[in-house]
Amino acid sequence: MNITLFTRFMPILLVAGQVVAAATPTTHKHTAGAAYTVSLDENDDTPYKTLSFTGINLVRAQTSGGGLTVEGGAGPGVKVEMFIRGNNGNGNLSKDEIEDRLKDYEIYIRQEGSTVVAVAKQRGSFNWNWKRGLSISFKFTTPRNMATNISTSGGGIKMSHLTGKQRFETSGGGITLVDLKGDIEGNTSGGGIKLTECRDRVVVETSGGSIDASNSSGNLKMHTSGGGIRISNLNGMINVETSGGSINGDRIDGELNASTSGGGIHIRDMAGSIEAETSAGSVEVNFTRVDKYVKLETSAGSVRVQMPMDKGMSLDLSGSRVSAPLNNFSGSAERDRIVGKTNGGGIPVVLSATAGSVSINQQ
Structure with missing residues (x-):
């Protein structure tokens, strides 16, 4: 396709994947896989550069100092x-300042087969002057059916309305995921994660x-x-795990595995099966339906459960004090331990509190 490159002020050009300065404003005609315009508007909402591509099914991006969308x-x-x-706290730079600092970066945006590749990285970390640093972000607007492989060292990641295989990573920001479907996997070392309307396989992790x-x-981890x-x-x-906080949930349907080393676990409107464990808090679960199993444990708190008991259940309850309705029950019931069957037995219900009480359907 024919491409037109428009420039003004002191523009940048992509030459063999590198960014260089043009001496005077020019208009160039090329035959290539993309078209772009360059703008040096100091408004943060205005792109510095915009390119368009066709025949793409994968987005691959890397930036060392900005976000990815x-x-x-x-x-x-x-x-x-x-x-x-x-x-460095100064979001509005003049065109001359930008052009000067860009000399310290390797930047290219290009098409490689059916992949669009966007990279912005420092040329070298030796004697790097952070005061000259730039935050270089990329935003991709794509068809819904699009795979990604993106990473940033200095910003957040936002992804929305995509179907396919998504891989993403950031060392310095949060992650926001909206309406993704497919094989989704990503992590951050420096921010929170928020996701909604995601389906199929989702694996996310944060260290901070x-x-x-x-x-x-789907299969959510x-x-x-x-x-x-x-x-x-x-x-x-659903599998959720934290080493430094509590777990709170409501309207969960399926199988939930939850564990924390630093807080309580509180689940409302649980329909299905659950295994939950904490080392430093209480466990409270309110069931609307019990399916295959219930296993709740704490080392430093109590276990309190509200649940329908119309099905056959095999109970193993232990704590400093244990209380539960024992209709149609066979087994042993003591102050600190109940082991036996209700309604002939069936669904295993294991509730354990090392240093607290255990109760079922108690006010």
């Missing part, structure tokens, strides 16, 4: 926008923030080492 659901083509601002997941279904977890309106196989 991928929005699906558009037409057949892919639009790439690059945004530049100072990362909380996790908030809602209105999603979420882990954080430094915050709490909030889940609501989830359906499927």
Whole structure:
């Protein structure tokens, strides 16, 4: 396709994948896989550069100092926008300052077969002057059916309205996921994770923030080492784990595995099966339906459960004090231990509190 490159002020050109300065404003005609315009508007909402591509099914991006955004659901083509601002507290830089600092970066945006590749990285870390640093972000507008493989060392990641295989990673920001379907996997070392309306397989991890997941279904796995977890309106196989916070949830349907080393576990409107464990808090679960199993444990708190007991259950309850309705029960019941069957036995119900009480359907 024919491409037109428009420039003004002191523009940048892509030459063999490198960014160089042009001496005077010019208009160039090329035959290649993309078309772009260059703008040096100091408004942060205005892209520094915009390119368009066709025949793309994978987005691959890397930036060392900014965020990454991928929005699906558009037409057949892919639009790439690059945004530049100072990362030393000065967001508005003159065109001369930007051009001077860009000499310290390797930047290219190009098409490689059916993949669009966008890279912005420092040329070298030796004697790097952070005062000259830039925050270089990319925004991709794509068709809904689009795979990604993106990473950033200095910003957040936002992804929405995509179907396919998604891989993403950031060392310095949060992650926001909206309306994704497919094989989804990503992590952050420096921020929280928020996801909603995600389906199929979702695996996310953070070392430094909380996790908030809602209105999603499938095989969902979420882990954080430094915050709490909030889940609501989830359906499927759900695995959540935190080393530094509590777990709170409501309207969960399916099988839930939840564990924390630093807080309580509180689940409302649980329909299905659950295995939950904490080392430093209480466990409270309110069931609307019990399916295959219930296993709740704590080392430093109590276990309190509200649940229908019309099905056959095999009870193993232990704590400093144990209380439960024992209708149609056979087995042994003591102050600190109940072991036996209700309604002939069936669903295993194991509740254990090392240093607290255990109760079922007690006010």
